[in-house]
Amino acid sequence: xxxxxxELPLLREAEAATRTVAKVVVMAPMPEPLDYLxxxxxxxxxxxxxxxxLGHARVRGVVVGxxxxxxxxxxxxxxxxxxxxxxxxxAALDFWLWAAGWTLTPPGVFLNGCLRALRVARGQVRQGYxxxxxxxxRMTRARERVIExxxxxxxxxxxxxxxxxxxxxxxxxxxxxVLEKVDLPAADDYRAPDPDxxxxxxxxxxxxxxxxLRNEAxxxxxxxxxxxxxxxxxxxxxxxxxxxxxxxxxPESQVLILLPEIALTQAVxxxxxxxxxVEVAQWHANISNGxxxxxxxGVAAGRIRLVVGARSALxxxxxxxxxxxxxxxxxxxxxxxxxxxxxxxxxxxxxxRQDGAVIIMASATPSLETLTNxxxxxxxxxxxxxxxxxxxxxxxxxxxxxxxxxxxxxxLSDPLVGEILDTLQRRxxxxxxxxxxxxxxxxxxxxxxxxxxxxxxxxxxxxxRASGRLxxxxxxxxxxxPAACPHCGAKDGLTSIGPGVERILEEVEQRFPGxxxxxxxxxxxxxxxxxxxxxxxxxxxxxxxxxxxxxxxKGHNFPNLTLVGIVDxxxxxxxxxxxxxxxxxxxxxxxTGRAGRKVKPGRAVIQTYTPEHPxxxxxxxxDREAFYAYESMSREIAKFPPFGRLGAVILQGRDQNQLNRFxxxxxxxxxxxxGIDVYGPADAPLALVRGQWRKRFLVRADRNRDLQGFLAxxxxxVKRPSAxxxxxxxxxxxxx
Ligand code: ADP
Numbered sequence: 252x253x254x255x256x257x258e259l260p261l262l263r264e265a266e267a268a269t270r271t272v273a274k275v276v277v278m279a280p281m282p283e284p285l286d287y288l289x290x291x292x293x294x295x296x297x298x299x300x301x302x303x304x305l306g307h308a309r310v311r312g313v314v315v316g317x318x319x320x321x322x323x324x325x326x327x328x329x330x331x332x333x334x335x336x337x338x339x340x341x342a343a344l345d346f347w348l349w350a351a352g353w354t355l356t357p358p359g360v361f362l363n364g365c366l367r368a369l370r371v372a373r374g375q376v377r378q379g380y381x382x383x384x385x386x387x388x389r390m391t392r393a394r395e396r397v398i399e400x401x402x403x404x405x406x407x408x409x410x411x412x413x414x415x416x417x418x419x420x421x422x423x424x425x426x427x428x429v430l431e432k433v434d435l436p437a438a439d440d441y442r443a444p445d446p447d448x449x450x451x452x453x454x455x456x457x458x459x460x461x462x463x464l465r466n467e468a469x470x471x472x473x474x475x476x477x478x479x480x481x482x483x484x485x486x487x488x489x490x491x492x493x494x495x496x497x498x499x500x501x502p503e504s505q506v507l508i509l510l511p512e513i514a515l516t517q518a519v520x521x522x523x524x525x526x527x528x529v530e531v532a533q534w535h536a537n538i539s540n541g542x543x544x545x546x547x548x549g550v551a552a553g554r555i556r557l558v559v560g561a562r563s564a565l566x567x568x569x570x571x572x573x574x575x576x577x578x579x580x581x582x583x584x585x586x587x588x589x590x591x592x593x594x595x596x597x598x599x600x601x602x603x604r605q606d607g608a609v610i611i612m613a614s615a616t617p618s619l620e621t622l623t624n625x626x627x628x629x630x631x632x633x634x635x636x637x638x639x640x641x642x643x644x645x646x647x648x649x650x651x652x653x654x655x656x657x658x659x660x661x662x663l664s665d666p667l668v669g670e671i672l673d674t675l676q677r678r679x680x681x682x683x684x685x686x687x688x689x690x691x692x693x694x695x696x697x698x699x700x701x702x703x704x705x706x707x708x709x710x711x712x713x714x715x716r717a718s719g720r721l722x723x724x725x726x727x728x729x730x731x732x733p734a735a736c737p738h739c740g741a742k743d744g745l746t747s748i749g750p751g752v753e754r755i756l757e758e759v760e761q762r763f764p765g766x767x768x769x770x771x772x773x774x775x776x777x778x779x780x781x782x783x784x785x786x787x788x789x790x791x792x793x794x795x796x797x798x799x800x801x802x803x804x805k806g807h808n809f810p811n812l813t814l815v816g817i818v819d820x821x822x823x824x825x826x827x828x829x830x831x832x833x834x835x836x837x838x839x840x841x842x843t844g845r846a847g848r849k850v851k852p853g854r855a856v857i858q859t860y861t862p863e864h865p866x867x868x869x870x871x872x873x874d875r876e877a878f879y880a881y882e883s884m885s886r887e888i889a890k891f892p893p894f895g896r897l898g899a900v901i902l903q904g905r906d907q908n909q910l911n912r913f914x915x916x917x918x919x920x921x922x923x924x925x926g927i928d929v930y931g932p933a934d935a936p937l938a939l940v941r942g943q944w945r946k947r948f949l950v951r952a953d954r955n956r957d958l959q960g961f962l963a964x965x966x967x968x969v970k971r972p973s974a975x976x977x978x979x980x981x982x983x984x985x986x987x
Contacts, residue, residue, distance in 0.1 A: 269321050273330055275312035276348075277305055278366075280357040284315050288329040295330065298338035300369075302331045313339055313362055315348065336369050337551045340570035346602050347566065353598070355959055355979045356591050364591060365566045368547035371540040379404040379435040380421055387429045393420050397430070404433050408539060409530075413517065415783040441532045441549055444557045446495035448528030453492065456636050457485045463633045464493045464611065468574070473604040477580075477625040478613040480635025482844035483808070486613045487519075489635065490576050491526050493611060497573040498527075498556060504573025504608075505556045509595060511582040512536065512561040517783040518807060523559060534560030534567065537778055562587060562595035565602065572606045575599050580612035580621055581837050583830075586984040594982055596621075615844065616837040616875065619882060620893040645815065645846040645853035649862045649871050661758055662750045667816050667856050668762060671796070674814040675766065679851065680789070681796045682809075683755055684842040685818040688724065688772050688800055690716040690754050691747035694732075698741035707942035715774065716753050725987075726941055752798045755818060759796055768796040771803040801838060807845070813853045815846040820859040820867060828986050829891055836866045836878050843870065890951065892982065896958045899983040900948040900966065901935065904975040907944045913975050914946045920968045926953035927961050937987045943976075949983075 273295055274284040287303050289295055299314045309331060320327075339347075343365075351361035381404040387394055396414040411418045424430045453461055460478070467474040480486050494506050510519060512535055523531045532546050532555050549555035551568040558564055562585050565575075577585070577596050585595040596612065597620075603610035612621050612630070625632040648666075655664040663671075663683075674681050691714045694703045703712045705723035712721035714732065722729040735742045747754070752770045759768045769775070769785070776782035782802070788794055789809055797803060797812075823835035839857065846853025859867050869878030887894045902917075904910040914932040921929050931948035938945055952958040962979060971977060 269319050272318050272320050272327060273301070273314050274316040274318060275301060275303055275330070276315050276358045276362050277303060277310050277312040278363045279305060279310055279359045281359055282357055284358065285312075286318065286320070286327055288327045290329050293330060293333060295333060296338065298341060298344050300334040300336045300338070300366075302334060304328045304331060311366075312359075313344070313366075315344060315358075336366075337548050339366075340551055340568050342570055342572075342606060343551070343566075343568035346605060349601065349605075350566075350593065350598055353601070353959060354591055354593050354981055355962060361591060365568075368540075368543040371544050377406060377435040377541060378432050379406045380410055380425060380430040381405075381433050383428060383431050385427075385429050387424060387427050394424060394429075397421055397424055401430055404435055406435060406539075412780050412783065413520075415517065415780065415787055417780075441546070441555050442529045444498055444527035444529050444531060446499040446527065449526055450495065451488050451492060451526070453488065454485070457489050460489050460633045460635050461492050463631070464489070464609070465496060467631050468493065468496060468609045472607045474609045475600060475603065475624070475630040476609065476611050477617055477621050477630050477632050478611050478635070479617060479625070479632060480613075480615060481637070482615045482841065484615075484635035484637060486615075486635060487522065487578065490578075490611050490613055491523075493574060493609070494557065494576065495526070497609075501573045503553075504571050505550070505553065505558070505569045506574045506576075507564060507567070507569065507572060508557075508559040508576040508578065509562060509564060509585070509599065510559065510578050511584040518786065520559070527557070532558045534558055534564040536561065565595050565599055569606075572602060572608045574608055575603050575610045577610065577612045578614075580614045581616055581618040583834060583984055586982075588985050592978070592980045592983075594984070597982065616840045619833055619879065619886065622879060623883065623893045645843055645855045647843055647855045647857065647871050647873060649867055650856060650858045651862045652858050652860045662755060662818055663758060663762070663816070664858055667858060670814055670854065670856050671763070671816065674854075675763065675795060677813075678811075679814070680792070680794070680809060680812040681814045681816065682803070682812055682842075682845055683759070683796060683798045683816045683818055684800075684839075685750065685752050685755055685798070686801050686822060686838065687749075687751045687819075688715075688774055689713040689722065689751040690757075691749055691751055693748040694721060695746050695748050696736035696738060696741060696744045697746050698736060698744035699739035701736060701738035703737070703745075705941075707939060709937045709939045713751065714747050716757075717770075717774065725937065750818070752800055755798050759798065763796070766795045767793065768798060769794050770798045772800040773802050776802060799842075801842075803845075809845070811851070813846055813851050815843050815853070815855040817842060817855070817857040817859075820857045820870075821861055821864075824861070824864065824866065829886075829897075830984065832864075832866050833882055836869060836882075839866070839870055840875070890953065895954060896952045896956070897982055898950040898952070898958050898962055899978075899980040899986075900950065900962070901978040901980065902932070902946045902948075902975055903940075903943040903978070904972075905942055905944070906974065909972060910944050910946060910975060913969075913972060914948075916969050917948070917965070920965065922961065922965055922968075924956070924961055926956045927951070927958070935987060 272286040273289050275287050276284045295314050297314055301312050302309055303312050347362055347365050348358055351358040380401055382398050382401040393416040397416055397420055400414040401410055407418055407421055411421050467476050478486050497504055497506050534546055553570050577599055580596055587593050600610055624630040650664050650666050655666055657664050671681050693711045694714050705726050705728040708726055710723055710725040712723055715722050719732055720729045721732050736744050752772055756768055756770050771785060776785050786807055789797055817839055820839055824831050843855035846855050865878055865881045902914055928951045929948055932946040935945035935947045
């Protein structure tokens with residue numbers, strides 16, 4: 252009895268001193284979550300959004316956990332209040348926090364990016380347009396498309412995009428009473444996709460691949476798969492069936508299809524709609540703020556079960572993913588190169604592991620990373636052998652430019668010109684591929700030798716004749732092309748050096764008078780709308796010769812396109828980039844794969860000064876394995892990815908002396924760690940950008956070493972002057 256009475260007051264004391272605190276990631280560059288007291292009136296859960304005091308400011312934050320604290324004089328500030336934004340689901344929060352650590356980004360900075368969609372207010376009732384059944388006084392093809400598309404109510408920009416018209420066409424039809432304005436029911440925006448709407452009839456090879464994918468899904472655990480097949484073999488067709496399987500059989504799971512940004516076209520969206528019977532939620536740079544918020548909330552609530560998007564869609568708040576598809580998994584646009592640097596494919600593999608999901612990586616030219624994982628048995632490897640139906644892979648010929656040099660100022664060799672003429676005579680289409688925007692990559696003054704570059708930047712200005720401007724593709728700087736050299740003042744001395752697509756257009760128009768030629772690049776097709784209408788015109792046979800950058804290298808099936816000419820195959824091999832050969836191979840294999848996608852046989856002609864190069868040989872003989880074997884061997888010798896890991900540290904500052912001093916200080920404290928080598932500091936190839944000097948370190952680690960841990964330890968061991976910016980790039984793809 253006495254024992255009890257003495258114990259009671261003690262217990263109370265302990266109770267009084269124990270407080271639960273919320274761990275909050277605040278939207279600021281703090282290395283760790285901060286602790287805040289929880290007012291008695293507030294019930295908080297992990298994933299809640301809160302407003303908290305920070306210094307003299309009030310900032311947003313997300314509750315990431317709880318802790319109990321017993322110090323009696325706890326001098327913590329308290330959470331101010333809970334915000335009513337939808338909570339971040341557990342799995343999404345875990346993933347974001349992990350990804351922040353992986354990319355060495357302060358968690359608040361990382362989460363801030365993931366929550367950007369919530370920054371816009373919830374939309375008022377949105378209005379859209381629907382067809383009334385009236386016919387317009389004047390019918391055009393564009394108007395016809397709008398009327399066909401507006402059977403269900405659609406928002407203005409969505410409708411214009413889907414019908415490949417300007418918004419003016421839509422509003423004009425409304426004025427005539429052919430369309431009427433109606434409220435868009437918010438909940439109806441993304442109707443549930445129907446897995447049984449229009450199942451594909453797979454050919455035997457595709458059906459076998461589909462069964463293998465089903466077997467992987469049946470394991471009900473993390474299952475990474477390489478879906479490997481030549482362009483046109485039906486990879487999309489097959490993975491859409493896997494998407495349907497998950498939608499049908501796992502009602503609690505969601506599906507994400509990731510595509511390279513430029514492949515997110517009306518054609519792909521149209522295919523999804525045809526397969527699943529609804530407009531699928533799409534997430535990319537050009538969607539409206541309103542759609543952004545609706546999709547974010549719909550995904551967090553589990554209402555939206557299927558999303559197709561570019562790389563950042565990976566950070567939508569999915570409570571549970573059952574399947575992630577990464578189409579064209581080798582595409583370098585999955586690597587984000589600005590702000591937080593991450594590789595969406597690598598992070599997606601982690602997310603799939605976390606959720607016990609299937610991840611399908613599809614490609615005709617897989618990355619060496621993924622291929623090596625498949626070869627070592629870490630990923631399942633599902634192959635699709637042939638093109639669907641009667642379509643054949645194109646014949647590929649190399650043209651040795653040393654033997655067939657074009658005249659000065661021209662870029663197409665006689666053999667290629669002959670092939671183009673033959674193709675035009677058969678009334679078939681030609682694509683000339685040159686991965687270089689604009690007219691000329693360099694403008695030089697003949698009088699003084701000056702190469703025009705952007706102010707305080709090491710990068711040349713590219714001449715764009717269509718717009719009459721000189722543009723820096725690195726910084727975005729542009730100026731009207733001057734009449735005289737800005738350096739020496741000489742008039743008429745500025746000469747354009749080398750070709751871009753606009754210059755090839757000029758040559759084509761000169762050599763083939765009357766031919767209908769057009770450039771397809773991010774300049775002529777900067778958004779989904781213009782690219783959709785250009786694609787339609789090509790499909791409708793309104794263009795004879797398409798002069799294309801990588802913006803058109805993939806994704807499209809132009810049935811009448813039977814000749815692809817690669818203008819300068821050596822272009823991508825220049826520069827000391829680790830993946831230069833791999834990327835050239837992939838890009839050219841994709842580009843040559845554009846020919847003969849349907850019934851007509853295709854042909855590809857590659858102009859090169861290095862026909863003996865393993866890339867060119869592999870392309871000519873369509874011997875992918877030989878190329879990968881060569882590439883894999885050279886990487887293995889250097890212990891470079893995928894046989895080792897890389898991280899880059901880029902330092903930037905206006906004061907070159909201070910930058911050099913700090914880089915030197917960092918060199919002195921490089922930790923000694925077996926299996927990890929640090930190279931540098933070296934001047935970055937672009938050593939001056941917008942007045943900022945740049946230095947780089949490259950860190951190579953054996954596969955089993957903790958690269959991030961090493962970097963975190965090293966980079967925090969000296970104090971960095973605030974005028975110097977530091978960028979960490981895990982697994983860099985860009986060596987500028
Ligand atoms: P990939 O993704 O491998 O490039 P796609 O799935 O885009 O190949 O298929 C190439 C073309 O062949 C597309 O036009 C597609 O609709 C068609 N196709 C492929 N498989 C089938 C099939 N089983 N039935 C009908 N059409 C198919």
